[in-house]
Amino acid sequence: MSELYLKIIPLFPLLAFLTNGLILKSNAKNSLAGFISFLGTFISFIFVCLLYPYVKETPVTASLWQWMQFSNFTFEVKFLMDNLSIILSIMVTGIGSLITLFAIGYMDHDERPGKFFSYLSLFIFSMLLLTLSENLLVLFFGWEGVGLCSYLLIGFWYTDLDKAKAGRKAFVANRVGDLGVVLGIVGYAMVFHSISFVDLKAVSMETVLANKEMLTLSSLFLVLGATGKSAQIPLYIWLPDAMSGPTPVSALIHAATMVTAGVFMLCRISFVITHLSVVLEVIAWIGSVTALMAAIVAVTQSDIKKVLAYSTVSQIGFMIAACGVGAFSSGMFHVFTHAFFKALLFLGAGAVIHCLHHEQDMFKMGGLKKKMPKTYWCFVVALLSIAGVPLFSGFFSKDEIMWMAFNKAGTGQYIFAILLTAATLTAFYMTRLVCLTFLSKDKTHHDPHHPIHDAPPIMIIPLAILSICSIGVGYLGMPHFMSHENARAFQLFVEKAVSGPKPIVYDEHTEHLLMGLTIGLTFISMFLAYFMYVKNEESKLADKFKFNLRKVWNLSNNKFFVDEVYFAIIIKPIKNFAGFLVNIVEKYVIDGAVRTIGILSFQSSVFLKSVRGVELQSNIFFMIMGLTIIVTILFSALMVK
Amino acid sequence: MIIYYYLAAFLFCLGLVGALTKKNLISILLCIELMLSAVNLFFVLFSKTTGNIDSQIQVFFIITVAAAEAAIGISIIVSLFKKINTTESDEVSIQSE
Amino acid sequence: MDNMSFLPTILVFIGILCLSTLSLIVPKKGKYISYGLTIVNYVIFLYSINQQMDLSLTNLFVVNSLGTKILSITTIFAIIVTVINGYQELKDVRNSLITSFVFLGAIFLVGATEFITFYVSLELMSLMTYALVRLSGLEFSKEAAVKYFIQGSINSVIFLLALAFFYGATGGFEFKGFTILNQQLYSFSIGLFLIVVLFKIGSFPFHSWVPDVYSNVHKGVLASNFLISKFVIGFIMITLVQNLISECEPHVQNMMVSIIIGVSIISAFYGNILGLAQNQFKRMIAYSSVAHSGYMLMTIGLNINQGYEKQLIFYLMFYSISATAVILCINFFLDIDKNKDTYDGLKGGFYKNHLMGTLLCICVLSLAGIPLTSGFATKYLLFTNYFKEGLIGPALALLVSSIVGIGYYIKVVISLFMEEKPENYVPVQAGAISIENRLLLTFMGVVVILGGVLPSLFINF
Amino acid sequence: MENLVLFQFFFPLLAAISFYISPLNKKKSQILALVASIIYLLLTFNLVNSVASQHGLSTLTNLITFKIDNFFGLTYAIGIDGLSGVLITLNALLLLIVVISTLNVETTKFKLYYFSIFSLSWAVNGSLLTENLYAFYIFWEAMLIPLFILVGVFGGDERKYASYKFFIYTAAGSIIMLGAMMYMSSLSYVMNGSYDLTPVIIKSLNLPFAGFFSPQSLIFCAFCLALFIKVPVFPFHSWLPDAHVQAPTAGSIILAGVLLKLGIYGLLRFVIPVYPQAVFAYKEVIITLGAIGVVYGALTAIAQEDVKKVVAFSSISHMGYIVAGIFSFNEMAVNGAIFQMVSHGITTGGLFIAVHCLYVRRHTKMISEYGGVAKVMPVFAVAFFIMLLGSMAVPLTNGFVGEFLIIWGIYEVHPVLGFVCALGVILAPVYLLTTFQKVMLGPITNPKNETLTDISKTEMISFLILAFLILLFGVYPKILSDVYSGIIPSLITKV
C-alpha cells in the first residue's frame, strides 16, 4: 500500500499540469485553472500525510521502471520516502497548496492563467521528483525539471524582454551547477558503483578515505551544483533577477522550495562528505560568506522583492553553512522553518504589490499598516521569525546553526562571527523593510477609484495559515534549555536519514552566553532600524548614514558589482571569443582553407588557360619540348645502366 | 656508310627545327617531308644492317602514304587559305571563350 | 596455305563500302541508299565476325577472340555513330561514309601483328579524321584541321622513326615473338613509340590538339572520335606499348614506367584543372578526355601477365559511351553544330525536357565517376589494378585529381537544375534530335546505369 | 522474409521513380507521397520487428546476398542488426515527417522534389543495409546527388554555392576513402581472389600497424577523414552550415537527421571493428576532436545571426558528443552515442521544422527580423520550446539520455575531456535560449510579425509525433536502447 501511495504522489501535479496545459482552453477561467492546480497539489499533500505513519517505521521505496541497463550498471526510476524526503514533501505540497491558493487571487487579471497554473503544477511535480528520488539520477531529473519551471515562470511575462532575460540567466547559471552535478554523479558512481541513496547512506568511512581525491573532487562538483540551485557564491546572481517572475512564483520557487534543493542534496550525500574535511570546510565558508554578503546587499536595496531575494540568499547561506559544519539536520530544520516564514514574507509582499498595482519600490510605500492591517500583522510575525526573535521559529533554527558553527573545530569561531554579523544585519534590514512599507509616512500614489485595502480572503487565508506555522514549527526542534525531553526532536527525526553532527562537549554556559549575544544584537539592530526609518524619518538620519558611509553603501547598493564583474570576466570574453571564432577562425581559417583550395585550383585553371598557346606554333613547340624531355630522360636511363 | 646515320639524324632534327620555326604552313609541310625522308634513310640503312628487305617495303608504303597525306594536307591548307587568305601559321589560332 | 577465314567478311565489307560510296552519286535518293547500305554493312559485318572462331587473312593478320569482341563492340559503336550522323543532309551521310573508312582502319589495326599494317591502318584512320575535322564546317574547323594535320604528321614521323629503330633493333616488323638484336636501339624506339601513344590518346604534353579538335567538330565526328578512334586506338596502343615495354631491360623498363606514371598524373591534373575554367562544353569534354587519358595511361605500367585488358576495355567502352551521350544530350539543348556551346544554353535545361536532362545528368556523373553509374564501376576496377600492382601513390594522385574534376562536371548539373535563364538571354536554337537519336540516347543512358549497378553484365561479354 | 527485405529495400526507389514519371498533379502527388511514406515506415518497422523476433538484433544477420558473378567476386549483401535497424527506422520516420511538414511548400517542381527525397531515403536505407564496403560506398556517394539537387534547386539564395561546396567537399572526402578501399580490395584480391570487402575480410587482411605511415594507420585515417567530413567533426565541418542554411527544410531534416549519422554508422560498421590497433592509437586524438567540436560548435552557435545556422552549429556540437562517445569505448558512452544519433535526428528535425514554420510565414531566417512571435503564435511557441528542450538535453527528454551517458562514459575514461564535453551542457542553453528569446519572446518589434498565423494542422501533426518521441525516449529510453544495445559488447571488446 505504502509503495502505491509513493508511486502516485507525483502523479496528481502531473495530471494537473496536463489538464491545464493541454485540455484547458487558453481563455479558461483563472479560478478553474487554479483550482485544478491546487487540487493536484493538495491531493499529493494528503497522500504524503498518509504515508507518514509508514515512513516513521521504516523508509519506503518504490521502483517504477528501468531507465537504462548496462552490463555493470542499472539506472532505475525509483522513489524513496524516508525521514528526510517526507519533511520536504510535506513542505512542498503543503506550502505549494497554500501558494497556489494565493496565486488564484494574485493572478486574477492574467490572460493566460491556464499556462501559469500548468507551469506551477509542473514545478510541484518536478520538485516531488527531486524530493522523492531514490538515486542521484532521479534527483537530477527533478533538479533540472525545477530549473526549467523556474525558467518558464520567471519569464512568464515574456513580452517584457528583461523578464525573459532573467529567466535565461537563471537557467544558464543553474546549468553551470548542473554540470557539476552530472560530473559529481559520475564520480560517485565510479567509486561506489551505485548512485542509490540507500547505498550512499551505507558507505563506510574506509571506502571514502580510500578514494579521497576522487570523492573530494566529485563532492566539490556536487557542491557547485548546490550553489547553483541554492543561489550561493559564486552562482547566486540569478536569484535577485528571478524576482521578475510573478510573486507567488518567487514565494514558492525562489524562497520556500526549489532553492533549498541544494541543502537537500548535501543532506543526501551527507554520509560521504562528512568524512571529507576539505569539502566541509569549503561548504561552510561558501555558506557563511554568502550569508554575510547577501545580508550586506539587502540592507541598501529599495525594491521590496530584491530585499527578500537577498534575504533568501542569506538565509540559505545559513543552511549551507550548517551543512558545512556537519550539522545537516540543523540545516534541514532551518530549511523547514525558513520555508514558512519566507513564503509568508513573499506572499505578504505579493499582497502589498498586488494591492499597490505592481509597485515594488519600498520608498514609494509606507503607512500601509492602517490600510492593510491583516497583511501587516502577518508580516510582523514573519519579521520576528526571520530576525530570530526568541520564541519564533527562526530563532530556534538559526541559533542552532550558529551554536553548531561555534563548536566546529578549527575555523568554527570565524564562521560563527560571520554568521552572527549576518544575523544582525538580517534583523536590521527586515525591520527596515517593515518600517518603510508599513510604518513610515504614506508615500503611496492615491487613486480615489481604487482605494488601497487588504487583499481578498483567498490571499489572506494562506497568509494566516503560514503565520501560524511560522510561529509553531520552531517548537519541533527546541534547544536543550527549553526542553530536555523534546530537545532537537526534529533534528533527531531527520538524522535517521542524514548524517548527524559530531558529538560535542555540551557547555551550557557558553551556549547561553552566545544566545544572549545574538538576541541582544538582534534587538539592537531592530531598534536601530526602527529608529532610523520611523522615528527619525523627517531628520533624514538614514540619508546621513548613507552619505557618511557612501563607499560601503555604494558597494552594497550595487551588489558588490558582482554582475558587472561576471560580465566583464566571463560573459564578455565568451561572447568576444565566440565572435572571434565565427568571424575569424570559422571564416578565414576553417572555411578559408577550403575556399582557398577551391580558389587556387580555379585560378590556376584560369592561369593555365591563359598560357596555353592558341596558335599552331606553340602547339608544335609543346610537342617538341615533350619529345625532347621524354627522350632525354629515357636516354639518361639508357646511358646510366 | 655510318655517316649516313648521322646525316639521317641531322636531317630529322633539322626538320623538327624547321617545323617549329617556319611561319608558312607549306614550309612546315616541307619540313615534315624532310623528316620523312630522314626516316626513309634510316629504314634503308637499317635494312643493310639487319640484312632484311622488309624495311624497304615499309619505305614504299611510307612514300605512298606520304603522297596521300600531302594531298589531303594541301587540300586542307588550301581551303583554309580560302578562308583566312594567308598561310601564315601564326594566323592559325583558335580563340575560345 | 594461310588461313584466309576473314577474307570473305572483309571483302563483303569493302564491297558494300564501295557500293555505298558510289551510291552517293545517285541524285536525291543517293543519301538514303548510302545510309541504308552503311548500316546494313555494319550489321552484316557484326553478324559474320561472330560466326567464326578466329579471323585471319595471312599469318601476319590474325584477329583473336579478344579482338573479335573489340571489333563487335566497335561495330555497334560505328552503327551508333551512323545513327547519330543521321541522313537528313548529304554531308551527314558523307561523314558516315568517311567514318566507315575510319572503321576499316580500325579493323586492320585490331588484327595487325606487324607494324606495316599497323602503320597503314593508323594512317588511314588519322587521314580520314583530318578530313572529317576539315569537313565539319564549324567556325574554326579549318584551323583545327590544319593544326591537327600538322601535329598529326609530325607525330606520324616520330612514329616512323620509332619504327625505324624498332626495325633496326629487331630486324623485323612483327611485334609479337621478335628477337631483340640491340637492346639500346630497342629501348630508344620504344621510348619514341611511347610518345606516339601519348599523342594518340591525347595525354599531356601532346594534348594540344584535343581541345581544338573537339571543340570544332560536328557531334557525329566527336562521336566517331570517342567511339571508334579513342576506343580502338586507346586499347590497341596501350596494350601494345605495354607488351613492348615488358621486353626492355629492367632498368629501362622502370624508367619508362616512371615516365608513364609522371605523364599520367600530370595529364590527370592538367586536364581536370583546365576543365574548371572552360566555358564551352566541348572544350570541357576535351580536357576531361585529357584527364581520362591520364587515368587509363597508367595501365601501361602494369604487369602484362596479369591480363588487365578486360578492365581497360570496360573502362574505355563506358568512357566512350558516356562522353558521346553527353555530347548528344547537350546537342539537344543547344545545337552545338551551329552555336557556341556555352553554359548559358543549358540553364534550366532539366525543366525543358526531363528525359534529356536526366540522361545528361547521369552521363556527366558517369564521367565524374560518381557511383551508380558505370563511370564509377569502371574506374574502380581500373584503379584497383594500380593498387594491386603497388602503384599506390600515383593511383591516389589520380584520385585526388578526380576531385578537381568533379568540380566542373557538377557545373553541368548545376546549370541543368539550378540556373534560371538570364534575363537578356537570346534563345539558341535547340538541336533537332530525331526519334532514333532519342531512343539511342535512352539506350545509352540505361547502359551507363546498368554498367554501374550490374557491371558483370558487361564485363563478362 | 526475402521478399519483405527486397520490397523494403526497393520501395523508396520505386516510389521515387513513380513520382518522376507519373502525370499526377501536386495535390495527388502529395497524397501519394504521404501514403508511400506511411507504407514505407510500416514496412521498415515490420522488417526490423520480424528480424528481431527471428534472429535477434545483436549480431549482423545476413538476409540476402546477390553475387555479381565474374565481377571479381563482388557481392551485394543485405544484412541488418540493431544499429542499422534503428537507423533505417529513423530514416523512414523522418521521411514521413518531411512529407508531412513540407506539404505547405510552394513549388512547381514537386515531382523533382518528391523524387529527390524518396531517392535520398532509398540511398540512405541502402547504405545502412549493406554489408559490403563496395555497396556501402555506392550508396554513400549516390545519396549526394539527390541531396545536391534538393539543396541546389529548392534551397535559398546562395544555394548554388552551398550545394557546390557541399558536393565537392564530401565527394573529396569519400574519394580519399575510395583510395583506401581500393587498396584493400586489391589486397583482398591477392589473398582471396575476390574484390569483396566485408568487415570480416578486412579484418583478415591483418594490415600491419607500426607508426603513422603504416598501412593500417593510413587506411584508418583515410576512412576517418571521409566519415568525419560527413559527420562532420571539427575541423571538417565548414560545408555543413552553408548546406543547412541554404537547404530546404526537407534537405535539412534528412541531412541532419540521417545523413550525418551515416558517418558514425560507417565508423561503427567498417572502421572500429577492423582496425583495432589504429583505433587504439588514435582514439584519444579523436575524442579530443569530438570534445573540441562540442565546445566549438556551441560557441560559434552563440554568435550566429541566422536561426538555421544556430541549429547547424548545434548539430556540430551534438555530433561532437557522438564521435567522442564512440571513441571512448566505454559501454555507456557508446550506448549513449547511438542513442544520441537517434535523438539528435528527432530533435534537430523538430528544430528545422520549427524554422520552416517561421520561414514559410516570413521568408527570412534572420534572428533580427523576429521578436515576440510567441505572442501571435502561442502553440508554435510551445512546440518550438519542446524541440529546444530535447536539444538542450533537459532530463526526461531524449537529448538528455545520450549526452548524459556520453559524458558519463568519457568522464570515466578521460576526466579532462569529459569535463570539456560537459561544457557543452552549459553552452547549449546559452545559444538555444538566446535564440528562442530573440525570436519568440519580448515585445513584437517588427510590425510584419503582428499578423503571423499560428501553426496549421499538418505542422501540428509533425510536431506532435516528434514531441511524443522526444518525451517517450526521454522517459523510457530503454525501449530504444534495447533494440541496439546487443551490438555494443562485441564492439567495445574489439579495441
Added chain:
Amino acid sequence: MAIDILLTVICSIFALVVVISSNPMVSAFSLLTMFVAMAGIFFQLGSTFISAIQVLVYAGAIAILFIFVLMLLNIDDYKKHLSRNNVKPIVGIVSAMVLLGVFSIIITNNFDYLSKDQLPQTNMMDLFKELFEKYLVPFELATMLLLASVVTVVSMLKKSLGNNEDGDQA
C-alpha cells in the same frame, strides 16, 4: 667513300637551305634537290627500287605538288615576319640540338652494330615477292587508303557532296 661524303654534304646543305630560307619557293626547290640527292644516297646504298620511287614519287610528284600549290596561292608576303623576338624557336632549336646529340651518341655507341653491311644489294624480285605475299594485306589496305583519300579530297572540294564551301560557317 668520297661520293658518300659528297652526297651527305649536298643533302645537308640543301636541307639547311630548306629550313633557313624564308622564301617558301626557295625551300621547295631546295627540298626537291635534296630529294634527288637522297635518291643518290639510296642508290649508293644499293636500294635501287627505293631510289627510283624516291625520284618518281617524292621529287616528281610530292615536291612538285608543293611548288604548284605555292605558285597557285601566290604567297609573297613572307617577308613580313622576318624578325621575330620569340623565345620559343630558340628553345626549340636548343632542344632539337639536344635530340641530335642523343641520336649521335646512340649511333656512336652502337657503331659496331650499325656499321655491319649484310645486304650490299637489294634484289628487286625478292622485294616484290615480299610485298605481294607477306605484305599483301597492308598493300591492299594502302589502296583503300588511296581510295579513301580520293573520296575525301573530292568531297572537300566538291560542293555537291554537301560541302558548302566558304559559306561553311554562318
